[in-house]
Amino acid sequence: MSLSEARTREIVLGYLQREARRNRQPRQTTVRETRQLQTWLVVFWLNQDLQARISRFLRLGCGFSEFSDRRRADMHDYLIGRDQETDKYEDKGLQSKARAQLPESVLDILRRPEHGNFSFELEQDDILALNLVQWFKESFMRWIDPITCPECSAETQFESTLTGVGLNEEDRKYGAGSVEMHRCKADTSHPIRRFPRYNAPEKLLETREGRCGEFANLFMLFLRSVGLDARIVHNQEDHVWNEYYSRSAQRWVHLDSCEAAFDTPLMYELGWGRKMSYVLAFGVEGAQDVSRGYVADYHEHGWERRRKWDEQDLAEELTAITAGRREILPETGQTELAERDEKQEAWMADHEARLRVAQGSNDTHKARQSGTQEWRAMRAESGSAGGKSFAIGTSHTKVNPDYTLQSVDDNLRLAGSARRADHRLILTPNETSQIGTAFVSTSIPSTSSFVVEIDFRITLSPGQDQGADGMAFVCLQQQGDVPAQLSGEGGAGLGYDGLGGSGDWAAEMDTYQTVDRCNDPPTPHISLHSPPKSHHRHCIAVTPPFSLPDLSDGETRTLRIAMNAESETVQAELIIHGELEEVLPLWEAKLPGSGMMAGSSKRLLGLTASTGGIAQAHEVTRFDIWDLSRKSETDA
Secondary structure, eight states, X not given: OOOOHHHHHHHHHHHHHHHHSTTOSOOOOOHHHHHHHHHHHHHXXXXXXXXXXXXXXXXXXXXXXHHHHHHHHHHHHHHHHHHXXXXXXXXXXXXXXXXXXXXXXXHOTTSOOSSOOOSSOOOHHHHHHHHHHHHIIIIIOEEOOSOBOTTTOOBEEEEEEEOGXXXXXXXXXXXXXXXXXXXXXXXXXXXXXXXXXXXXXXHHHHHOEESHHHHHHHHHHHHHHTTOOEEEEEXXXXXXXXXXXXTTTTEEEEEETTTTEESOTTHHHHTSOOOOOOEEEEETTEEEEOHHHHOTTTTTTGGGGOOSSOHHHHHHHHHHXXXXXXXXXXXXXXXXXXXXXXXXXXXXXXXXXXXXXXXXXXXXXXXXXXXXXXXXXXXXXXXXGGGOOOOOOSGGGGSOOSBOTTTTXXXXXXXXXXXXXXXXXXXXXXXXXXXXXXXXXXXXXXXXXXXXXXXXXXXXXXTOOSOOSEEEEEEEEEESSXXXXXXXXXXXXXXXXXXXXXXXXXXXXXXXXOHHHHOOOSSSEEEEESSSOSSXXXXXXXXXXXXXXXXXXXXXXXXXXXXXXXXXXXXXEEEEOSSSOEEEEEEEEEOTTOOOOTTEEEEXXXXXXXXXXXXXXXXXXXXXXXXXXHHHHHHO
């Protein structure tokens, strides 16, 4: 076949991105991908097998036009849905009900705040917005967690989520797409506590409880009820907040009613530690991509995370929504709004100025306040000191590890499908229904800190396009003799579920989303579970959705984990190897109830993996462990 160089580049790039699974959409390439592409263009013409596979890929109807059309249609439906939701806040009767809830102190716009360091001069509308967000958080809306038993007020635990036919008439009437079911821990015979995720502001005026979705939803109604120009802002990493237009600042100002936050748009990245991709604002005057205003590292790395939609398609859809909203306005109104848009774009483009303002604000660097500690840790929103990402560092590597795959050969307890092969440890072969575990009994005291580095490779069978369960690192407190074999549940249990108890933990690398058994977030994800059970009710830290590369692509990566025994915290990093090594901080979390078990003295460390109905190979080429207490003695 005869192809131009440009068409060849398009075909090869599209094929590679589809095969990678992480990047299914053709998009702007990174520098690393461009270099790889140049190499592949040469390989393409020299490798007949590759040409045949690409030809087959195109013949099967997986061409770019069809895929792009489907992707744009999905994006269109999402954006139109968000746009249409803004109309409900314009109901005059609802606005009147909301205003009736407001105390006089909130409406006293002449009362200036006693405290605050603001980046612009506050006028009456600004003071009103500030008073409103503080009152809403402190006096009106209640964060739902921890959810308590309706009969005895004891703590509950999540049991299941109802959807579809499980919803009752009232759930459907008020837009609850799901209902969480929570059962009393103290007495399971007590009535289950239902938590419907209502989407109707009129119902939320009654219940006055929820999480970030309910907070932003109802707060939007209050903003409109007092006459403020307002928008609701959706972040693809599962958070939502509001903005109002400030005539003094001549821009849209950030408001987060979950945190009572005012004009701290970089709080999510610099305080919470969240890495964001798309941030989109919707109001009755149009829709806008405001990502640059909220993503601190947008120009360096933020755009690399924007892989879900085509940038031109997104811009065209948002422009069409805005034009449709404004076409009924008089020309003067359209001109005024266009000038607002220009000023907003200029503000978002001045990255350095916004960063300087943020660095001078203590509120910007606060970790998340709303939600329980466990819930914040699970969403990786607990932040870190000074709002900076933590780093485990490499000082431990200045000395040889205390344990390696080779040194523990005689002390390595293998179970199930696990076996040694040369210098590798194969936990599961590329077959279905496998469980493989490998544990080493160390002399590391349960009261001592340690660091572990694991070089792992997860490989799918040819032709598969999704992962198969995954693998985990497990830390158990050793009591008495070590069993000859240690193995937990397979499939979604990843080979570790059921091992250990209170004070034990597991860091799982999950490549298959199991919602029914484990309530898994999107995969791939890396999460911390204590006690070591794979259901995410036991998860205390997890990577944000879509923040990781495809972990089952056959590439070797390094998981580095540090356990601080004194603070009872666990940190994790993922190291991506290539021309430029990249270290991704994953999470840092405190273990719940991690006291040492009676009779325990040493740590039992291991690796587990499993497959269910899909085949996937799990291999480990390096398993190094440093006993930091021994290192401290050496340093002394």
